[in-house]
Amino acid sequence: MSLTAIDTSKRFLLGRRWPLKTEYTVGVDAVTCEVLPGQTLGVVGESGSGKSTLARLMLGLLTPSAGHIEFEGKSVASFGPGEWRSFRQAVQPIFQDPRSSLNWRHSIERIITEPLQNFGQSPKQRAERSLVLLEQVRLPTHILKRQTSDVSGGQLQRVAIARALALDPRYLICDEPLSALDVSVQAGVLNLLLDLQASRNLAMMFISHDLEVVRHVSDRVIVMYRGAVMEDAPAGDLYRKPRHPYTQVLLGRSAPLPEDVTTAPSVASITSARGVRCPFTDRCPTRQDRCFTERPKLRQVEPQHRAACHFA
Amino acid sequence: MSAVSTATIADVRGLTVAYHSGDSWLQVVRDVSFQIRTGEILAIVGETGSGKSTTASAMIRMLPRNGRVVSGSVRFAGEDLLGLSDRAMRRLRGQDIAYVPQQPMSAFNPTMTVGRQVAEPLVIHRSLSYRAAAPKAAQRLREMGIHEVDRVMRSYPHELSGGMLQRAMIASAMICQPRLLIADEPTSALDVTIQRQILELIKQVQIEYQLAVVLISHDLAVVSHVADRILVLYGGRAAEIGPTASMVNAPRHPYTRGLLRSTLTAELGHKAKLASLAGYPPNPLEVDREPGCPFRPRCHRAETECSVAFPPLEGQPSHQWACYNPEPTA
Numbered sequence: 001m002s003l004t005a006i007d008t009s010k011r012f013l014l015g016r017r018w019p020l021k022t023e024y025t026v027g028v029d030a031v032t033c034e035v036l037p038g039q040t041l042g043v044v045g046e047s048g049s050g051k052s053t054l055a056r057l058m059l060g061l062l063t064p065s066a067g068h069i070e071f072e073g074k075s076v077a078s079f080g081p082g083e084w085r086s087f088r089q090a091v092q093p094i095f096q097d098p099r100s101s102l103n104w105r106h107s108i109e110r111i112i113t114e115p116l117q118n119f120g121q122s123p124k125q126r127a128e129r130s131l132v133l134l135e136q137v138r139l140p141t142h143i144l145k146r147q148t149s150d151v152s153g154g155q156l157q158r159v160a161i162a163r164a165l166a167l168d169p170r171y172l173i174c175d176e177p178l179s180a181l182d183v184s185v186q187a188g189v190l191n192l193l194l195d196l197q198a199s200r201n202l203a204m205m206f207i208s209h210d211l212e213v214v215r216h217v218s219d220r221v222i223v224m225y226r227g228a229v230m231e232d233a234p235a236g237d238l239y240r241k242p243r244h245p246y247t248q249v250l251l252g253r254s255a256p257l258p259e260d261v262t263t264a265p266s267v268a269s270i271t272s273a274r275g276v277r278c279p280f281t282d283r284c285p286t287r288q289d290r291c292f293t294e295r296p297k298l299r300q301v302e303p304q305h306r307a308a309c310h311f312a
Numbered sequence: 313m314s315a316v317s318t319a320t321i322a323d324v325r326g327l328t329v330a331y332h333s334g335d336s337w338l339q340v341v342r343d344v345s346f347q348i349r350t351g352e353i354l355a356i357v358g359e360t361g362s363g364k365s366t367t368a369s370a371m372i373r374m375l376p377r378n379g380r381v382v383s384g385s386v387r388f389a390g391e392d393l394l395g396l397s398d399r400a401m402r403r404l405r406g407q408d409i410a411y412v413p414q415q416p417m418s419a420f421n422p423t424m425t426v427g428r429q430v431a432e433p434l435v436i437h438r439s440l441s442y443r444a445a446a447p448k449a450a451q452r453l454r455e456m457g458i459h460e461v462d463r464v465m466r467s468y469p470h471e472l473s474g475g476m477l478q479r480a481m482i483a484s485a486m487i488c489q490p491r492l493l494i495a496d497e498p499t500s501a502l503d504v505t506i507q508r509q510i511l512e513l514i515k516q517v518q519i520e521y522q523l524a525v526v527l528i529s530h531d532l533a534v535v536s537h538v539a540d541r542i543l544v545l546y547g548g549r550a551a552e553i554g555p556t557a558s559m560v561n562a563p564r565h566p567y568t569r570g571l572l573r574s575t576l577t578a579e580l581g582h583k584a585k586l587a588s589l590a591g592y593p594p595n596p597l598e599v600d601r602e603p604g605c606p607f608r609p610r611c612h613r614a615e616t617e618c619s620v621a622f623p624p625l626e627g628q629p630s631h632q633w634a635c636y637n638p639e640p641t642a
Contacts (some may be wrong), residue, residue, distance in 0.1 A: 046503040066410075183359060183530055183532070191585055216576050236582070250504065
């Protein structure tokens with residue numbers, strides 16, 4: 001019983017150039033990870049590292065270019081319409097900015113009850129259910145009649161959570177759920193997510209650039225760089241003893257080499273990253289000759305702990 | 313910190329700013345006062361709608377069209393900025409007072425090379441030709457830790473990363489050797505690893521040039537690593553101001569304390585409950601209409617008098633708080 005990515009890659013078409021040359025950029029590069037009931041899989045990485053692409057693959061919003069996504073033992077690629085419907089019910093997203101992910105033309109009530117309507121509940125059932133949901137996310141009932149523009153960002157993120165919970169999902173894919181919120185309301189939303197996970201045994205994927213938040217909520221953490229997993233370990237181990245130089249840089253344990261002039265990953269750097277060298281070579285403080293000629297595999301460095309570095 | 317001299321370079325007194333909205337004026341910054349001394353970093357911390365960016369814009373007279381300073385004064389090196397002619401103000405901006413915006417990607421002109429834009433203040437303020445200004449721009453870029461200077465100079469903004477652009481922005485801000493640097497959330501749009509580097513760069517520049525810096529941020533924890541003093545704004549009012557050490561270790565305003573306590577620390581158990589502030593930051597459209605302390609609805613120490621009038625600043629000259637019922641000192 002889990003939502004799993006198996007060797008999943010996603011590349012995006014950049015353009016076609018004569019003669020017969022097709023260029024791609026790699027969003028997600030052969031990632032394997034698993035979201036388990038009652039547990040949180042944390043995903044960290046800088047912008048452009050493929051975190052959100054991975055989330056969209058897990059949600060079935062994107063089709064993998066290679067590898068596959070497995071939902072409770074079955075590949076989503078083989079899903080028929082009925083299976084997709086139950087998948088959508090079981091796996092729900094929470095996005096970064098509720099102001100742009102929710103429809104501002106709809107009232108809060110409509111936002112929360114729309115999934116229920118879609119799954120055939122009567123108006124009476126929907127009204128009852130929306131009250132229960134509001135209580136779960138600790139919002140006052142008068143908010144139902146409001147428009148999104150009349151409520152604060154923190155309240156609106158709770159509305160987004162209520163909508164995600166409406167169909168009793170078993171999996172929540174949270175893509176930077178706190179970063180658009182004010183500091184003083186982040187803690188409240190974080191507590192709410194943890195409460196919900198504990199009371200419903202939710203499986204959660206939690207994407208964030210905030211390493212402290214990820215440490216706090218996660219059971220297991222994967223560290224991504226240019227689409228690939230650099231390190232994969234239980235949260236405690238990863239923060240206590242990071243093995244990959246990139247993780248050490250992220251955690252501030254070592255200084256990176258000066259950043260590349262262009263970090264918007266160019267086609268050239270991506271193609272070579274996919275090829276023979278380690279994608280982190282251009283910023284790695286401990287790089288050696290071997291890193292330029294042989295791409296390190298994600299290998300076990302300790303029980304339960306994997307790192308993609310020759311010298312980890 | 314020892315490097316801080318006592319010369320006050322900028323003095324903001326009783327600053328009140330209003331925006332025209334609908335058919336009325338709403339005060340979004342109310343009676344805010346602070347001084348900045350040469351060689352120190354003053355951080356202004358607040359949430360959405362707290363008035364932190366408005367305060368900065370008012371200081372350099374760059375308020376949007378619907379905004380105006382209702383009362384108060386802004387003195388810079390003895391001069392009253394609010395009374396200066398537009399022409400005199402333009403001479404100060406970019407020369408004596410520099411500004412670094414939040415989004416370097418949108419602040420640069422996409423149709424000009426970065427080198428030209430870094431050099432531009434010299435062309436405008438020192439009447440140099442671009443040709444003469446270019447080596448100086450390259451020199452500044454090098455000081456900002458940029459290695460491939462020639463390539464950066466020739467690049468257009470879209471060809472560079474956010475961190476690199478923000479370095480170039482600081483280089484441009486520093487090129488006329490200003491005395492005051494105002495940085496409005498300079499790291500919020502950047503990745504974590506880069507954020508740290510940019511903050512360290514600002515600190516380094518500040519020490520090197522004995523610069524006064526106003527650092528605006530929404531994150532108290534982040535700025536506490538570099539700031540000498542911190543001003544916390546809430547609902548357009550100064551909630552607390554003081555030296556970084558006492559603000560972090562012995563905050564007196566319940567809001568400051570709440571902000572600090574809701575930050576994650578290593579001591580907190582895995583998945584344990586965080587101390588969280590109840591409620592939400594006030595809507596700037598509503599906070600003006602109610603008397604009393606804007607933090608009252610979220611405050612665990614609120615008393616009846618808190619809803620009657622806004623509390624005056626109390627404490628010592630160095631550390632002041634606006635609260636009738638402050639947190640006890642530990």
